[in-house]
Amino acid sequence: MSVRTQVDRFAEVVRDVVIEMHARRMRAVLMMTAVALATGALVAAIAISSVAAHQVDADLAASTLDVVSVTVSGGGTPGGGTITPGDDPATGPVETFPRDAELRAENLDLVAGAGRRLDVTGLVPALVSRDGLPTDDPVAGVSVAGMTSGYLRASAASVGDAPAWMLDGGEPVVFLGPVAAEHLGIPVTDDPTGLSVSIDGVSHSVVGFLHGGSVDLAAVVAVPYTRAVGAVGDDRATRMLVRVERGAGAPISRAIRLALRPDAPERLTASQVVDVNQLRTGVTTQLDRLAAGIGGFLLMLTILLIANAMVVSVMARTSEIGVRRAMGASRRNVAALFLAEGALTGLLGGLAGSAFALVALVVVAAASSWTATVAAWWLVLGPGVGVLAGLISSLYPALRAATIQPALAVRSD
Amino acid sequence: MTLLRVVDVHKTYPTSPPIHALGGVDFVAQSGERVAVVGRSGSGKSTFLNIIGLLDVPTTGSVHLMGQDTRELTDAGRDRLRANSLGFVFQENHILGHRTVTENLEIKLAISALPRSSWPDRTSEALERVGLLHRRRSLARLLSGGEKQRLAVARAVISRPRVLLADEPTGNLDEDNADNILSLFDEQAANGVAVIVITHDTRIARWADRTVHLAHGRLTEAVRG
Numbered sequence: 001m002s003v004r005t006q007v008d009r010f011a012e013v014v015r016d017v018v019i020e021m022h023a024r025r026m027r028a029v030l031m032m033t034a035v036a037l038a039t040g041a042l043v044a045a046i047a048i049s050s051v052a053a054h055q056v057d058a059d060l061a062a063s064t065l066d067v068v069s070v071t072v073s074g075g076g077t078p079g080g081g082t083i084t085p086g087d088d089p090a091t092g093p094v095e096t097f098p099r100d101a102e103l104r105a106e107n108l109d110l111v112a113g114a115g116r117r118l119d120v121t122g123l124v125p126a127l128v129s130r131d132g133l134p135t136d137d138p139v140a141g142v143s144v145a146g147m148t149s150g151y152l153r154a155s156a157a158s159v160g161d162a163p164a165w166m167l168d169g170g171e172p173v174v175f176l177g178p179v180a181a182e183h184l185g186i187p188v189t190d191d192p193t194g195l196s197v198s199i200d201g202v203s204h205s206v207v208g209f210l211h212g213g214s215v216d217l218a219a220v221v222a223v224p225y226t227r228a229v230g231a232v233g234d235d236r237a238t239r240m241l242v243r244v245e246r247g248a249g250a251p252i253s254r255a256i257r258l259a260l261r262p263d264a265p266e267r268l269t270a271s272q273v274v275d276v277n278q279l280r281t282g283v284t285t286q287l288d289r290l291a292a293g294i295g296g297f298l299l300m301l302t303i304l305l306i307a308n309a310m311v312v313s314v315m316a317r318t319s320e321i322g323v324r325r326a327m328g329a330s331r332r333n334v335a336a337l338f339l340a341e342g343a344l345t346g347l348l349g350g351l352a353g354s355a356f357a358l359v360a361l362v363v364v365a366a367a368s369s370w371t372a373t374v375a376a377w378w379l380v381l382g383p384g385v386g387v388l389a390g391l392i393s394s395l396y397p398a399l400r401a402a403t404i405q406p407a408l409a410v411r412s413d
Numbered sequence: 414m415t416l417l418r419v420v421d422v423h424k425t426y427p428t429s430p431p432i433h434a435l436g437g438v439d440f441v442a443q444s445g446e447r448v449a450v451v452g453r454s455g456s457g458k459s460t461f462l463n464i465i466g467l468l469d470v471p472t473t474g475s476v477h478l479m480g481q482d483t484r485e486l487t488d489a490g491r492d493r494l495r496a497n498s499l500g501f502v503f504q505e506n507h508i509l510g511h512r513t514v515t516e517n518l519e520i521k522l523a524i525s526a527l528p529r530s531s532w533p534d535r536t537s538e539a540l541e542r543v544g545l546l547h548r549r550r551s552l553a554r555l556l557s558g559g560e561k562q563r564l565a566v567a568r569a570v571i572s573r574p575r576v577l578l579a580d581e582p583t584g585n586l587d588e589d590n591a592d593n594i595l596s597l598f599d600e601q602a603a604n605g606v607a608v609i610v611i612t613h614d615t616r617i618a619r620w621a622d623r624t625v626h627l628a629h630g631r632l633t634e635a636v637r638g
Contacts, residue, residue, distance in 0.1 A: 323507040326468060327568075328496020329524045330489055407463040410503055 026396075027315075030308040056286045066112075067154075067214070067273040068253045070105075070240035072096045073266060094234040096267050097260065101240060102150035104259050110248040115151025118228040118238045120144040126231070128221055130184050131196040131203050142180040144199060144221045146228020154241040155213040160190070162208025170226050172204045179218040181209060197221065215241075242270075249273075299385065303393040306345065310338060310397035314404075321401055322409025331402040338401050342394025343387050350386020354379055416575050416607045417442040417465060422474030424460050424630075434460040435471070436630040442576065442607040447598065449618045450611045452627035458611045459580065461627060465609070466499060466578050467491045479575060496525045500569030500606075502594075504581035506561045510554030514545060514564055517553050518571050525572040539567040543597060559590030566597045570606075577601050579610045583617065595620055 097116060098104060105114030120126045120143075127138035149164040151157075159175055166173050174197055181188050186195055188209050195206040199221070210217040229235050240260075244252045249272040257265035314321070321334055358374065365372035419440035426432040434457045442448055452458045463469040465476060467483060476483045479498055483491060509517055518536045527535065540546040543563040548556065556564060562582065569577060577598065583591035595617070598608045602622075610617055618624045626633045 319505070319507055320509060323501075323503070324520065324524065325492075326466065326495070326501045326503075327521050327524045328492050328494075328499075330492040332489075333492075333524065405469075407459075407468040410468075410501075410505075410507065 024315075027308070027311055030304060030311060056283050066244055066246050066249065068242040068244060068249055068256060068270055069273055070242060070256055070260065070268055070270045072236045072238065073269045074236075093229045093232070095229060097235050097238055097240065101260055102148055105240065105242055105256060106150070108252065108255060108259055110245040110252055112243045112245065113150060113153030113156075114240060114242045115148040115154045116225055116235070116238050116240045117145055117147040117151045118225060118232060118235060120146060120223070120228050120231055123232050123237060125200060127200055128180075128184070129198045130186070131198045139183045141183050142177075142219050142221055144223060144228075146223050146225040146231075148225045151225075151241055152210075152213070154243040155215045155217070156243070157213030157215070157217055158211045159208040160211065162192075164208070166207055167222065167224050169224055170230075171224065172202060172227070173207045173224065174199070174204045175208045175210050175222040176206060177210045177218040177220045177222075180221050183219070199223070299389060303389050306342065306390065306393035307396055310342060310394050311400065314338065314397045314401045317401075318404060318409045321404050322406040325404070325406035326410055334404075335398040335402040338398035339391060339394050342390040342392075342398070344390070346386035346388065346390020346393075347383050348386075349390070350383035353386065354382025357382065414444040415441055416444050416479060417609075418477040419465060420475045420477070422464055422471040422476065424457075424464060424469070425472045434630055435464065438464075438474070438627075438630070438632045440465070440625065440632055442609055444575070444605045444607055445602050447602050447608045447620070447622045448610070449621035449624045450609060450627060450632075451613055451615075451618050451624060453613065456627040457630045458627050460630075461632075462578055462580050462609075462611050465576075466501060467495050497572065498575050500572070500574035500577045502562070502565050502569045502577070502579040502582045504584040506565040508553045508556075508561045508564055508568075510552065512553055513549070514540065514551055514553055514556070515549045517564060518568055521568050521571050527572065535571050539571040542570070542600065543567045544593075559586055559593065562586060562590065562594055563597065566594060570597075570601060575606060577606050577608045579608070579612075581612055581614075582610065583612075583614060591616070 101116060102114050105111055122143075126144040128142050128144060129138045147167055149167045152159065152164055152167070162175065164175075167175070176184065176186060176188075176197075178188055184197055186192075186197070186206060189195075192206040192208065196203050197206060198204070204223065210220065210222060229238070242252060242256055253270040253272050256270045257268045261268055324334060325331075357378075361374070362372050364370075417440070419438055422435055422438045423433070424435040426434060438461065440461075450458060450461060460469070464471050465478075467476070467478070470483075478494060481494065483494070486494065509520070512520075515536050518539060519532060522532050522535060536549070537546060540549055543566055545556075545560060545563055545567065548560065553561065553564065562585070566582075569579075579598070582594050582598075586594065591614075598610070602608050610621065612618070623634075
């Protein structure tokens with residue numbers, strides 16, 4: 001056979017196929033769509049998995065996070081003294097953190113704020129009472145902590161228009177958290193002039209109130225950091241909070257000690273703060289999206305495959321449909337037949353699918369030494385989705401069957 | 414009693430150019446009457462069958478079945494009338510081979526919405542009449558050609574229609590089987606059913622009580638069979 005003849009025959013075959021496909025355009029479209037979805041599902045599965053993996057990785061990085069905590073290596077022990085006027089911060093307490101720790105930390109790139117905090121309550125006596133009342137009648141449920149203004153920035157807490165800079169000095173002033181204010185009977189007001197509290201018998205003027213923040217300051221009585229160090233005697237229990245750009249926790253935690261104590265970085269310990277719940281939520285969310293994305297794609301494919309098979313079935317049963325209509329079946333009867341077939345196919349397929357999925361889950365979990373857990377609603381999901389998919393996929397075939405002209409159909413043979 | 418009356422029916426198919434299949438047909442069928450409608454291919458026989466069988470609607474004119482003017486009916490109304498008053502037998506028997514003999518009959522019973530409690534008696538009666546009671550559980554595809562056509566007759570009469578329409582019912586059968594089918598039609602006619610057979614078989618024309626000719630979409634009365 002000559003090449004030309006072969007080409008001609010091939011061309012004739014192609015022409016024959018094109019005519020057939022053109023004559024049954026919807027069927028051809030359905031089949032092509034099914035193939036497209038099948039191949040698309042494979043590519044999508046690969047792509048979605050890759051994207052999900054990247055996202056999980058990003059979430060892991062993000063969760064570790066935007067806060068670094070710096071403490072004195074070896075921790076602190078209770079010091080001596082109370083918060084009293086007259087201590088000279090310059091010569092008094094022993095401090096590991098430099099005086100300009102905030103400045104040094106905030107000079108680092110990617111650092112949004114830094115500040116020190118020293119919790120006095122628990123280290124030394126710090127009895128707080130409403131000014132004018134005896135100190136042997138202190139208020140319970142409040143704690144005293146010294147902090148710098150940088151700590152407020154790092155914790156994103158706010159004092160409104162109050163002079164936060166006063167925390168960086170040595171004056172006997174306090175900022176109150178709302179719960180502390182309530183316990184002390186101090187009204188939260190924009191003008192606290194004249195309001196004061198007593199800490200170990202020493203009067204401290206109320207200059208502002210604490211609001212918000214990523215740490216709980218509600219029951220805190222905040223005093224200037226240097227007064228707290230003076231009361232405790234050292235800063236071994238001090239914790240510096242450093243807020244960094246998202247995802248910069250790791251590099252900052254490596255650099256911050258050198259920035260604060262270039263002479264002896266080993267005297268400080270920096271650690272990233274990990275929000276475990278956020279991490280769990282992030283990973284779970286991405287995995288759920290991955291499963292939903294692939295599952296949704298496969299479900300669409302299934303619907304189209306069933307629809308295509310049912311269209312073929314309708315075409316093959318044209319004469320039967322014509323005879324049914326001749327016997328008196330209505331269009332609705334005919335449509336119901338195919339809808340019911342779709343729903344039943346979906347139900348049985350869904351039941352089988354759920355059973356198969358459970359077996360697969362147990363096998364995979366056993367092989368991977370995982371703990372297999374099954375939610376009761378999963379057992380309903382398969383048949384439920386199956387029925388829905390079956391009904392959706394049989395809509396077009398049912399409509400097509402119902403519109404078959406019986407007069408033509410009974411002569412189709 | 415007049416069971417079927419066709420008045421000045423025209424049917425034109427909107428093709429390009431239009432096909433005038435029927436051009437003013439008048440027809441009447443009485444209770445118990447056997448009528449043969451003969452004509453060459455393309456004469457409009459199938460169109461006529463579809464019109465009187467309520468499978469299609471005339472372009473103009475009217476069809477009255479059991480006294481009911483079918484122009485007044487909705488699609489659902491025509492479906493119901495077809496289910497309860499008409500029976501069809503086609504040249505291709507259109508039996509569902511993958512179902513049993515009984516299941517084939519039950520399709521018609523279900524469509525006619527007859528009480529399920531009556532089904533066993535009706536199927537037995539219908540199969541008895543066509544001589545297939547002993548094959549009630551057989552798969553229909555295992556029947557011979559003649560048996561399948563007899564099953565088609567049983568399916569057509571199981572709901573006790575008043576008018577039986579047959580389109581070339583003996584076209585694929587040998588002489589013996591054809592005679593069997595005609596005998597079954599005789600039984601129906603004896604029970605008051607109007608039997609209308611579309612055919613170009615002259616033997617059926619002789620068998621019928623009355624023969625009408627369709628030619629170029631027009632009906633003319635012919636000699637009595």
